[in-house]
Amino acid sequence: MDLNSINRVYFIGIGGIGMSAIARFFNEKGVHVSGYDRTETPLTKQLSAEGMHIHYTDDINLLDPQTSLVVYTPAIPVTHAELNWYREKGFEVVKRSDVLREITRELFAITVGGTHGKTTVSTMIAHLLTHSGYGCNAFLGGISVNYDKNFWSSNKPVAVIEADEYDRSFLKLNPDIAVLTAMDADHLDIYGTESDMQDAFIQYTHNIKPNGTLLARFGLPRAHELKADNKLVYSLQNDAANIYAANIRMIHGGYEFDVIQQDWMIDNVHLHIGGMHNVENAVVAVAVAHLLGIDAAKIRAALADFKGIKRRFEYVIKSDHQVYIDDYAHHPEELRALITSAKALFPGKTCTVIFQPHLYSRTRDLVEGFAESLSLADQVILLPIYPARELPIEGITSDIIAAKIKNTDVLQLSKEEVLEWLKANTAPLLITAGAGDIDQLKEPIKEILNGKPPKEQLT
Structure with a gap:
């Protein structure tokens, strides 16, 4: 696949967060x-406004018969008419991960994998590189608030890529720098x-390019099997790791801390988002920026x-009497970190x-963990399971x-x-929290908590 020779691309599942990138x-x-x-979603509306042509009916009369490449998401059913038409006609049909593989071959690639934290870490790294003037192309699994x-994109031949473990797609990537945040059980329907x-995850590290670097979170299982020519371990605040945070102070819903490595330190770093797990995420993002030679003052200003x-620990409302946080957490460990930090x-x-639980299989496989983490809250409201695929x-x-x-x-x-309950109760x-369509509640809840009637009813 020569990315530079492609003049038309057709996406099946273009509105997915990874596909849209x-x-x-x-x-x-x-x-x-x-x-x-x-x-149609707010994201697909943005893509249309940027000049892309999108339709919402699986109809072979609406596809692009002149495209030179078809990219599809593995979430698309095997019965999809457009996908099968392209295959039957002999078009080049690839997954998103195949495109990312070519990007990691062509550019200096920084990839971030792990069952949780990868969206935040990859976005932090991309922001540090962009804000500092170093530059990068960013392929993220979430919407950056800054951008x-x-x-x-950037003219700098560097890419920061979120490495998705679903469908084993991250195993196609060949990074120069790889981050591994977690190896907790998930996607057991696949694995x-x-x-x-x-x-x-071990194989993911074996795909790092020669002379490449792995930054792995302290305490990962089977850590001795992780492979890279250069290997560093990071931690929230365990000084047995190569890189860690110290002197952590909680201030106004955020944190101040120092990032320490054996032969360097960046002190008085400010992080203005919540979640102690985000301090740990910031530690590895700072470490990557330092590896690239970015000046400490620029790293500090960017963070x-x-x-x-x-x-991702998004403050929808933050005042003395009311705090409302919205988060994508859909795994027990993510919920534990979210609730504990809040x-x-x-x-x-x-x-x-x-x-809102996400997937029947994940609920079945991880029910004990979900119950244990949710028990940390004072009150829990459960929505029906979001089935997705x-x-x-x-x-x-x-x-x-x-x-x-x-x-x-x-x-x-x-x-x-839920909306009726919130009108009658205080919280x-x-x-x-959840990865389904619970985000539809965010604006109506915000209106209720601010003392206004919701602008529109949920559909």
């Missing part, structure tokens, strides 16, 4: 970009067992300007978590989580019932 990459190169997605997008998933990622930042406030599994509903939550009040409500520290 690739679509923007081609669009900014002047390539004709078109595609299909199931529904209001998930992709931006089968936790051990097989760990095997994939202080980092405004976060939408739906309660530490705002002690004394009753913590209410509204959680899955069909229902008999006996698997939000009930199985509710039954195992301990010492915490639990309600099971629909999205509409001084409110968290909405």
